[in-house]
Amino acid sequence: MKKPEIVLLGSGHVATHLGHALMENGNKICQVFSRNILHAQALSNQIMCHKYTDKIQDLYDDADVYILALSDDALLDVSKKISLKKSNQIIVHTSGSIPMTVLENSAANYGVFYPLQTFTKNRKVDFDQIPICIESSNEWVLQTLLDMASELSSKVYQIQSEQRLALHISAIFANNFSNYMYQIAEKILHAHDIPFEILKPLIRETAEKVMEGSPAEMQTGPAKRGDVLTIEKHTAFLSSSPTYKEIYQLISTNIHNQYSK
């Protein structure tokens, strides 16, 4: 089967990593769009495409799949301005939070192609290990997207719009908020002349433990044990950082309530 030819809209982390993965998989990228022409040019050169634009009206009109890897704001704006004419063209977006139906007026065939990972510039990720969440307006779109996704990743899921929102929120807890917990830890350490290095084995082990068991079984610490004296000592210690103290108390209370039921 011929690999779909793609127009890639966006030049941020998702567009960049997805563009590289598609290129390495042998997909032809026909064009890169970005509202910033320099970003469009840079990405199109990186992924051996060399065609780019910053104008919706100049989009190449003969591709198979149009991927909108844009911020949610830009996605809502750009999707309104696109109208694909051919009956075998597909438009998809990569957002965790936006329903698929935002694309229903942009083409006869539409869907979602949501890679669930935290992307950072200059950090290579193994795309094969990134879950790709697919949603589609019809069976033919579903099959096309499943084929595309399974060439990039061994972890492909069908996820409907409401589930995807739940998944995105879960990812914020598991990723954004965990990383913020690491940040607080680093700030407390540095205030006491201790290198962040010392916590790395603990952080790695905390993540590795839940590869094998439910996080509910892996919980440890004074809040779970109901060790009131230790919790009081810690909140007293944090009294000079009201924000950290508030977070410490709120999470400790919730952990304690869960395990004392």
Place this chain on the structure above:
Amino acid sequence: MKKPEIVLLGSGHVATHLGHALMENGNKICQVFSRNILHAQALSNQIMCHKYTDKIQDLYDDADVYILALSDDALLDVSKKISLKKSNQIIVHTSGSIPMTVLENSAANYGVFYPLQTFTKNRKVDFDQIPICIESSNEWVLQTLLDMASELSSKVYQIQSEQRLALHISAIFANNFSNYMYQIAEKILHAHDIPFEILKPLIRETAEKVMEGSPAEMQTGPAKRGDVLTIEKHTAFLSSSPTYKEIYQLISTNIHNQYSK
């Protein structure tokens, strides 16, 4: 140099993992104490010691190092009842939160031997990668503990009592609270028929990213970007879980404030 002979007090996760590591290193464990005689017996058999007691007055009096790997409550109680007679004996505890001086009346030589890791029953850890934090009442104790620790681990730190409290609190954020974020994620997923499996690559990558850079540089997500629409959509979604909503809002606000300064 002759390896110190050890009496191990405790039978919980820290005592168990430390006992195994000491045995595997060739240290002689003379005796295991636990207030629960069955636990004392079980651990002493596991680590090829076969001598155990549940009575402080029956502690073997000729060991080199007495390790109190006890809960904080038990540590405060047991330390009051121990009084080592010989001038070359050392007593240490393994607690993150208790000052070293709690042992000053238990022996002429005292210190802290705090392994910074999350221990779980039936999960093998690589002790060589566990930071061991040392504190000591004098130079001779320091050298003895550094020698002991460096035979078990390649990561040995000297950490004073106030620093150790800061370190313990940091570890609670980085470990206990991150794990609780994973728990919330798992609960939201299960409520929407999505397997926790899907988040595992993201959790692993979140931890791996901070092996190479500061968590402050690795932060991503709607709160950092100030994406108010997405945050409102998420808090509306969480309105049926007031606890999760409260945590979501508090952490998002703090992330946002940090990056909008």
